[in-house]
Amino acid sequence: MQAMFEAIGISPTVAIGAALVALVGILATLSLKSGSSSSASGLDSVGADPKARARRSSSASDGGDGVPLMIFFGSETGTAEEYSKNLALEAPRHGFKPHVVDLEHFVPEMLTGELEDCDDETKARVAPMVAESGPLAVFLMATCGEGDVTNNARNFVTWITGDDGEKPTTSKLRYTVFGLGNTGYEHYNEAAKITQAALEGAGASIVVKMGLGDDDGDLESDFADWQKTIWAPLRRAVAAELGLEEGTDDAEEDGPACALPVKSVAPFKVVEVPPPAGVTAADTERDDLVGGRADEAHAASGGIAAASPAGGGWLDSEPMRCLTRRQLMAMGRGADPVRVRWFQAVPARVSARREVRGKTSLGGSTAHVELDVGAAGLTYGTADDAAVLPENPAEAVDAMCAHLGLDAAQWFTLEGDAIAPAIARAEAARGAGGAIEDPAHATLKPGERPPPFPVPCTVGRALQRYCDLGGLPSKALAGQMAHWAEKEDERARLARLVSTEGRSEWDEFVRTPRRSVLELFQAFPSVRPPLAELLHVLPPLKPREYTIASSPLAHPGSMHLAVSVLNEPKPPAPGSADAPGRRLAGVCSTFLAGGTSGATPAPEGAVVRVYVRKSTFKMPESTETPIVMVGPGTGLAPMRAFCQEREARAAAGEALGEALLFFGCRREEEDYIYRDELEAWAASGVISDLHLAFSRQGAEKVYVQHRLREQGAKVWALLSEQGAHVYVCGATAMGKDVTAALAGIAADHGGMSAAEATAYVAKLEKDHRLVQELWS
Ligand SMILES: Cc1cc2nc3c(=O)[nH]c(=O)nc-3n(C[C@H](O)[C@H](O)[C@H](O)COP(=O)(O)OP(=O)(O)OC[C@H]3O[C@@H](n4cnc5c(N)ncnc54)[C@H](O)[C@@H]3O)c2cc1C
Ligand SMILES: Cc1cc2nc3c(=O)[nH]c(=O)nc-3n(C[C@H](O)[C@H](O)[C@H](O)COP(=O)(O)O)c2cc1C
The missing domain is CATH 3.40.50.360 (Flavodoxin domain)
Structure with missing residues (x-):
């Protein structure tokens, strides 16, 4: 078992400070001004509970x-x-x-x-x-x-x-x-x-x-x-x-309902630094760093090609060009589960990108994206999952910088008692010539923590790569923002929005209009936290997963993704200056594939950071074992990978068993993705039966589960007589319907009662003969 590491985002001083605040017992009121709400320890007293004060002061055992x-x-x-x-x-x-x-x-x-x-x-x-x-x-x-x-x-x-x-x-x-x-x-x-x-x-x-x-x-x-x-x-x-007396009724000790969450103080400070050696002023312009000149120059110098998980090579362009991948991983070891990926993902160049829908004039787009992962030494299994670290569009970063008066090009590092040693060791290792020989460089000591993201870095890059600007803000974030509101009315409004009483107002103001983190800041212009606190409270920009749509047998060194581009209108936001034309452009799908929002997509040739997660989708060992694949929409991704693998193995002389593919979309001419490939595989026998369900083409809506039921006799024969495996990928609702359809088939063709049929499907799942990957 690994050594324990406390991942708490506040320092012990802060926690103790919060307890002291409870002792002092300054009660929360909305009339508290930000200037007066923070104690010397940087903690806010809003919501402190006088009863807790009484109890705590009578406690001898907690050391205060x-x-x-x-x-x-x-x-x-x-x-x-x-x-x-x-x-x-x-x-x-x-x-x-x-x-x-x-x-x-x-x-x-x-x-x-x-x-x-x-x-x-x-x-x-x-x-x-x-x-x-x-x-x-x-x-x-x-x-x-x-x-x-x-x-x-x-x-x-x-x-x-x-x-x-x-x-x-x-x-x-x-x-x-x-x-x-x-x-x-x-x-x-x-x-x-x-x-x-x-x-x-x-x-x-x-x-x-x-x-x-x-x-x-x-x-x-x-x-x-x-x-x-x-x-x-x-x-x-x-x-x-x-020190609670027996029978003490402290049922209503939850403090005032409108109390703000305790102020969370950054466990680091921001220190401005000059650009690392070799990085020119032009490189630090953010646009140049996103697949731009800095990346190009770096790749040309063999930087990316030299990157290797085995150590030695360079991770990336820009600040990290001075750190090896292993140094970065050492620096990030012990980071929070989400953040550790920022240290560990490898750069992969976008080597091809194309639209795979037949028609996009009705709206909607699905991009086929190919990533050159071979150069970074990244390997994957057929139908594993790729996790991509997205980047915010330049517009969002610029808007945040403009709103808060930040200089996007400024380089900085993070310093904190618990962070400094991790950075120092990574840098010491660099001095020693790159490879980390000494395990001490890779291990955090008790109480140490890695920086929350790789530094040094520019302000623009930090906002672009590491902070979620486009997602739905949490009430926890809004509560923290309230602490930084310079105007009392904004502070009171935020406090109201995050309170229990303000739940419907929160829904109306934030959830229904799908206001983003950036838009929430824009709605409260007096909220201007210092950079360290901003970086501390902004939610981390999380990786997005994509089921890999290729087989390494067919495309060694290349990884294909089928990315459905999320871009839809947002309902009007009350009080928003740009209410009519607001759109929700999915951060990662826009970044990978491009969209219509004016955002900057990762262009062909750009570098995308990615890592691989093992998935449960594994083809049966023998290509002769029949498979039933159900993959409507981008749920087709792993099925495409399977088809590629079957084709490659057949070419190598392996015999193919039956393979049924159920694919569904709205209309044949519109979103029947990878049509040519599927039809070619159906013709060559890689797919033995191709069943299509177009939901908006005829008078009645037809979905994959309907097609599956239509093929019930065959599916049952394959399941009951030939040990077929079933794979389902795509939307959660579809997964439920397909599971029900399978139970229906077991009942209809296997003569089972409803309960027996449900148990049969559950057993298929337990035996890994029914594998589902559902995500939306
Ligand atoms: C295992 C797995 C495999 C996957 N495979 C694929 C695949 O092969 N192909 C594919 O296209 N996708 C796949 N996905 C989905 C993919 O990971 C992403 O979720 C998808 O691309 C959308 O990400 P995004 O960054 O573009 O959108 P986001 O920016 O993450 O937005 C997604 C959703 O977040 C919510 N949201 C975001 N911003 C707001 C806001 N301001 N207000 C309210 N709600 C908001 C909305 O519900 C929105 O629909 C997979 C997911 C998983 C878990
Ligand atoms: C790919 C995926 C699979 C999920 N599977 C389940 C599930 O089987 N059961 C469930 O109750 N929730 C499931 N969820 C919902 C998550 O548990 C939920 O979103 C949770 O908030 C995630 O917490 P985390 O961010 O800490 O991982 C799933 C979510 C995703 C994205």
């Missing part, structure tokens, strides 16, 4: 900085991680000292509280996290894939479920769980449910009922509602340590 509370997160795309940090900001208000732990870094002693037999290092790390009366923990668990546990939580779940052979005992643990899921998926919040059941099985006591949040609705509000219910029971669980 709260009862330890562990906040574990299992997160794939960063939401659970973000919520953990928000919860940690609130904890001191309620008498707790939070320890946020990425489940990747969990050690069993944190939950067993048995520290006697562990080594000194573990003891020193874990002891401060365990309350006197035993461990107290909150688990925030996201579900990914098809009811899967997130990657960073796998070791933990294996341990707690006893899947590694030994059932653990955690009888001293008091805990609660919140699940982050989506009701669109068949296995709703499975990871949270598994966690709760396993903890119960291990003898831990649940102190607050598990909460389940639905990303198909309003996940942030689900979490806020649940969060309100946890503090009183958590406090009761450690009543003695908090």
Whole structure:
């Protein structure tokens, strides 16, 4: 198990400061001005609870900085991680000292509280996290894939479920769980449910009922509602340590409903630096850095071609041209799960790009994008997933800089007590000639943290690559913005919007018109945080996944993506100057493929940063095993990869079994993507049966599940007699309908009852003969 690393986004000083604020007990009111709302420690007193003050001052055991509370997160795309940090900001208000732990870094002693037999290092790390009366923990668990546990939580779940052979005992643990899921998926919040059941099985006591949040609705509000219910029971669980008298009724201790979240202070400062040696003033113009002259010059000098995961080569152009990929990875090791990718992704040149729809005049575009991954040494398996690090359009970066008066070309680095050593070691390694021989360069020491993104960097590049400007803002962000509002009316409005009472106003002002982070800043012009605080509070720009639409057997060194370009009108935004023409241009699909929003797409020849994630889509070992592929829209991507692999293996002499492909789209002439290729494969036998469903072509809507049912007898014969594998890719709603269609086929052609048919399909899935990858 890896060493524990606390991923909390606030420094201990901040957490202690927050507790002190609770002690001082300055109550939240909307009349607080920003100038007067921050304590010397940089913390805001809004919402401090006088009752907590009384309790805390009577507590002898917490040393004045709260009862330890562990906040574990299992997160794939960063939401659970973000919520953990928000919860940690609130904890001191309620008498707790939070320890946020990425489940990747969990050690069993944190939950067993048995520290006697562990080594000194573990003891020193874990002891401060365990309350006197035993461990107290909150688990925030996201579900990914098809009811899967997130990657960073796998070791933990294996341990707690006893899947590694030994059932653990955690009888001293008091805990609660919140699940982050989506009701669109068949296995709703499975990871949270598994966690709760396993903890119960291990003898831990649940102190607050598990909460389940639905990303198909309003996940942030689900979490806020649940969060309100946890503090009183958590406090009761450690009543003695908090000095709570028995029977104390502290049910309404959640503070004023309109309280702002505690101000989160950046654990780093921004220090302006000159451009790194060899980078000219012209290079630092952002436009030149995006696939422009700097990239070109760098590639010409062999930089990108020399990059290799094995170490040695250069990662990138621009600031990182002075760091090797391994140095960067060392610098980023221990970074938050989402951010670590910024250090680890490799650059890949866009070698081809073309439209694959027949007609785009009705709106809509699907781009075929080819990435030259061979040069960076990146390999992948047929139908794995590519994760692309998108970049914000230049317009958005310029608008943010103009709005906040920032100089996009200014170079800076980040300094902080916990960050500096990681940067210093990476730089020391550079001095030593590139390769990191000394493992000390690659390991964070306790208390150290990597910079949140690679530095040095320009302001423009930081906003372009690392900060989400176009996404839907969270209330947590709006709450932080309120702390920086110079005008009282703006501060009050933001406070209202994030309050429980202001929920419908938030929906009207932000969710319904799909206002972006940038637009929210523009709506509150007096919100002008310093750069360090801006970089700290802006949400990270997350990687986007694409199911790889090629097989390395057919295209070694090249990776193909089928990218549906998201570009649709936004409903009018009240109070927005540009209300009529606002559009939602998907950040990554626009970046990769181009759009109609005026954004700057990654041009052919540009460099896109990418990494590979293993997917569950694996072809049967033998090409003779029949396959049934259901992939409407861009769900066709992995099926195209499979067809390429079958074609290549057939050319090498392997025999092909049957392959049914069900493809669907709106109209034959409009969005029947890769038509020529599919028809050629159908003619050559790579696809034995091609079934098409055009939903808007005839009088009745026809979807792939209808075609599947029509072919029920054949599908059943392949499934029941020949051990066929079924692959489904695309929208979640379609996945549900296809699963139901398969059960229908089992009932109709296998003579099963409805329950038996459902169980049959579940068994197919369990045996990995039904594999789904659903994403929207
Ligand atoms: C495993 C997997 C495989 C995938 N494979 C493919 C594939 O092969 N091809 C493909 O085209 N896609 C694929 N996707 C989807 C892809 O990852 C992206 O989600 C998609 O391209 C949209 O990303 P974007 O950055 O363009 O849009 P984003 O900018 O991320 O916007 C996407 C959505 O976010 C929300 N949103 C964004 N901004 C706002 C706002 N201001 N207000 C309200 N809501 C907002 C909206 O719901 C919007 O529809 C896959 C996804 C997964 C998880
Ligand atoms: C590809 C993908 C698969 C998902 N699978 C499930 C699922 O099987 N069950 C579920 O309840 N939610 C599922 N979700 C929803 C996520 O759990 C939810 O969006 C959550 O907020 C993600 O949290 P994270 O950002 O911390 O990973 C899925 C989301 C995606 C993008």
